Amino acid sequence: MANVNRRVLPGFSLTLGYTLFYLSILVLLPIIAVFLKAGSLSFPQFWAAVWTERARAAYLLTFGTSLAAAVINLLLGSLIAWVLVRYPFPGRRFIDSLVDMPLALPTAVGGLVYASLYVKTGWIGRWLEPFGIQAAYSRLGIVLVLVFVGLPFVVRTVQPVLEEFDPESEEASASLGATRWQTFSQVILPALYPALITGFALAFARSIGEYGSVVFISGNMPFKTEIAPILIVARLEEFAYGEATAIAVVLLVISFTLLVSINLLESWSRRHAS
Amino acid sequence: MKRSRLLSLLLLGAGGLGAWLSSDLLPNASAADPAPKPAPAPPKEVEILNVSYDPTRELWKALDEKFAAKYAQETGTKVTVKQSHGGSSSQARAVIDGLEADVVTLATAIDTDAIAKKGLIKDGWLDRLPNHSLPYTSTVVFVVRKGNPKGVKDWRDLIKPGVEVITPNPKTSGNGYLSFFSAWGSVVLRGGSRDDAVKYVTELYKHVPVLDSGARGSTTTFAQKQIGDVQLAWENEARLELKESRGALEIIYPEISIRAEPHVAVVDGNVDRKGTRAVAEAFLKYTYTDEAQEVIAANFYRPTNEGVLKKHAADFPAIRLFNITEIAKDILDAHKQLIGDGGVFDSIYKPKS
Numbered sequence: 258m259a260n261v262n263r264r265v266l267p268g269f270s271l272t273l274g275y276t277l278f279y280l281s282i283l284v285l286l287p288i289i290a291v292f293l294k295a296g297s298l299s300f301p302q303f304w305a306a307v308w309t310e311r312a313r314a315a316y317l318l319t320f321g322t323s324l325a326a327a328v329i330n331l332l333l334g335s336l337i338a339w340v341l342v343r344y345p346f347p348g349r350r351f352i353d354s355l356v357d358m359p360l361a362l363p364t365a366v367g368g369l370v371y372a373s374l375y376v377k378t379g380w381i382g383r384w385l386e387p388f389g390i391q392a393a394y395s396r397l398g399i400v401l402v403l404v405f406v407g408l409p410f411v412v413r414t415v416q417p418v419l420e421e422f423d424p425e426s427e428e429a430s431a432s433l434g435a436t437r438w439q440t441f442s443q444v445i446l447p448a449l450y451p452a453l454i455t456g457f458a459l460a461f462a463r464s465i466g467e468y469g470s471v472v473f474i475s476g477n478m479p480f481k482t483e484i485a486p487i488l489i490v491a492r493l494e495e496f497a498y499g500e501a502t503a504i505a506v507v508l509l510v511i512s513f514t515l516l517v518s519i520n521l522l523e524s525w526s527r528r529h530a531s
Numbered sequence: 532m533k534r535s536r537l538l539s540l541l542l543l544g545a546g547g548l549g550a551w552l553s554s555d556l557l558p559n560a561s562a563a564d565p566a567p568k569p570a571p572a573p574p575k576e577v578e579i580l581n582v583s584y585d586p587t588r589e590l591w592k593a594l595d596e597k598f599a600a601k602y603a604q605e606t607g608t609k610v611t612v613k614q615s616h617g618g619s620s621s622q623a624r625a626v627i628d629g630l631e632a633d634v635v636t637l638a639t640a641i642d643t644d645a646i647a648k649k650g651l652i653k654d655g656w657l658d659r660l661p662n663h664s665l666p667y668t669s670t671v672v673f674v675v676r677k678g679n680p681k682g683v684k685d686w687r688d689l690i691k692p693g694v695e696v697i698t699p700n701p702k703t704s705g706n707g708y709l710s711f712f713s714a715w716g717s718v719v720l721r722g723g724s725r726d727d728a729v730k731y732v733t734e735l736y737k738h739v740p741v742l743d744s745g746a747r748g749s750t751t752t753f754a755q756k757q758i759g760d761v762q763l764a765w766e767n768e769a770r771l772e773l774k775e776s777r778g779a780l781e782i783i784y785p786e787i788s789i790r791a792e793p794h795v796a797v798v799d800g801n802v803d804r805k806g807t808r809a810v811a812e813a814f815l816k817y818t819y820t821d822e823a824q825e826v827i828a829a830n831f832y833r834p835t836n837e838g839v840l841k842k843h844a845a846d847f848p849a850i851r852l853f854n855i856t857e858i859a860k861d862i863l864d865a866h867k868q869l870i871g872d873g874g875v876f877d878s879i880y881k882p883k884s
Contacts, residue, residue, distance in 0.1 A: 311877065369751070376756045394741050473748065476741040477700050479880035490744065491702035494620045495871060496645045 294502040306500035307507045315485040322396060323464035326403030330460045331453060334411025342419040356412045359405050368470030371402050394476030402470040407460030414456035415449060422448055450526040458519040465512050577810045578611045582632035584619035585747065586768050590830040597826065598817045610810055618745060619705050626798065633802050633811040636795045638705040640862050643794050651800035660795065666818035667832040669791040670852055671713045673783040674762040674769045681760045685785045686717035689761060690734040697759035698739055699749045701870045706746035708870045710763035713789040715869060716858050720787060733879045767831040790852040
């Protein structure tokens with residue numbers, strides 16, 4: 258065990274080479290291409306494209322709604338994972354597979370269905386209308402569909418950790434005189450932190466890039482419900498490739514910074530937990 | 532034993548998947564003929580690709596079949612016209628990026644021109660076919676609910692209190708910007724000043740509760756989700772919508788609207804390389820024949836052949852259709868001034884600070 262370099266399975270250099278090659282072709286190369294394309298603009302052109310009042314409103318909306326949706330998913334998703342792991346009940350397998358549905362369904366379909374349910378005359382919207390809640394064609398609508406598309410990520414990252422988690426430690430904690438809240442907050446939660454953070458990051462990242470479902474429920478009103486990807490499409494419509502990719506670069510950079518900090522937070526919490 | 536069988540099954544599956552995926556990579560692998568032979572007997576079978584926009588599926592399907600029959604009869608060559616449909620500017624981008632279109636039949640000259648700018652279509656393409664390369668035109672009309680409860684008759688009625696208008700986002704949709712041009716023209720071509728027009732469109736878009744990203748999205752919002760009182764729609768889409776609604780909707784023709792010009796063009800760069808020029812040109816010329824013009828009228832597009840149009844006059848009310856050149860230098864100029872970055876449309880939504 259002392260010699261870490263001697264591994265059980267051979268082929269480290271081969272697999273690493275393969276990994277790097279694969280990641281370069283699939284992820285890095287397209288991203289570099291985006292940066293190069295945006296680099297074809299001069300700095301003033303770039304700035305004019307990405308930093309208009311309208312674009313700033315769109316970034317704020319995109320990141321704000323994604324954040325809101327990721328927080329909701331964090332709570333809802335952990336709850337669902339908890340129920341699926343801890344309580345045997347009839348139909349559990351069925352519900353378990355339902356969780357993955359948002360991944361398989363074309364998100365445009367999800368957006369269309371949500372929109373028709375939540376408009377004033379829709380099955381759900383007509384009950385919200387008397388309270389003055391406008392779900393479709395509002396920020397609320399965007400958050401709703403983002404919760405939908407991000408749901409599987411939190412559930413699927415938290416679930417396996419919970420399955421591994423030994424109920425005996427809860428019993429031990431209880432027998433040592435801890436209250437229920439203490440058991441939850443000091444025994445269960447710390448073990449879940451890394452998974453929760455990962456799930457949150459995945460759901461958040463997924464939401465930032467989401468386009469298909471959002472365009473159908475947001476109403477796309479500039480300054481109000483226009484997400485950043487819509488701006489990209491609008492610029493493409495003018496055949497302004499450079500400007501379109503410039504906006505994409507801004508989204509990428511912000512997302513990347515956020516994801517890196519979330520990853521750092523995760524590894525910190527992992528170290529902290531052990 | 533069991534495991535090795537599973538493994539071989541997996542491998543087999545992966546191989547099959549690979550073959551299926553790659554079958555797509557080489558278009559017409561069988562017909563791949565890098566160096567066209569010096570004109571032997573004309574080929575017995577030709578395939579051409581027509582890249583078009585979304586709502587024209589039914590139209591081109593009908594035209595393709597009739598053309599194929601006629602061409603086979605005249606030349607003995609079997610032609611298959613393949614179709615590709617999608618948002619007009621996405622289609623243009625696909626052609627620019629290498630989709631091997633023989634002809635393009637896009638929604639507006641903005642998209643065709645973008646391809647021409649890349650050198651794929653030769654200069655002067657507008658005048659190579661009759662009628663400025665327009666086998667048909669269309670326009671923007673109003674769709675209202677049965678009985679026209681809000682009494683909408685013309686553009687000025689759209690900004691009456693309580694009227695909600697459905698139109699797609701001019702930034703992302705051809706239907707969207709043509710509606711905007713129509714609204715603009717309805718003011719400046721009837722004695723209004725530029726300021727009046729800005730005031731009018733600003734007011735108009737305050738009556739728009741949802742800006743869908745495309746024409747079909749707007750139709751869903753208006754017809755299915757029952758949002759809004761008036762939809763600004765393509766004439767041909769409006770007619771289809773009317774048919775589907777079984778009496779729940781009506782069409783109102785405003786006094787004035789834009790002449791939408793979906794030009795057609797042969798993609799020179801592609802046909803010369805593929806050796807399909809003769810067929811491609813014959814195909815587009817065919818769309819001007821009486822037979823094709825009848826098909827066009829039956830699909831609710833306005834034929835450019837005067838005789839055929841007259842025959843169907845009842846279907847196409849003669850409102851004043853203005854040309855884009857009456858409100859700007861050309862459609863590119865109009866788009867730049869009104870819709871493009873920093874244009875009039877942008878100022879509408881600017882929050883008052």
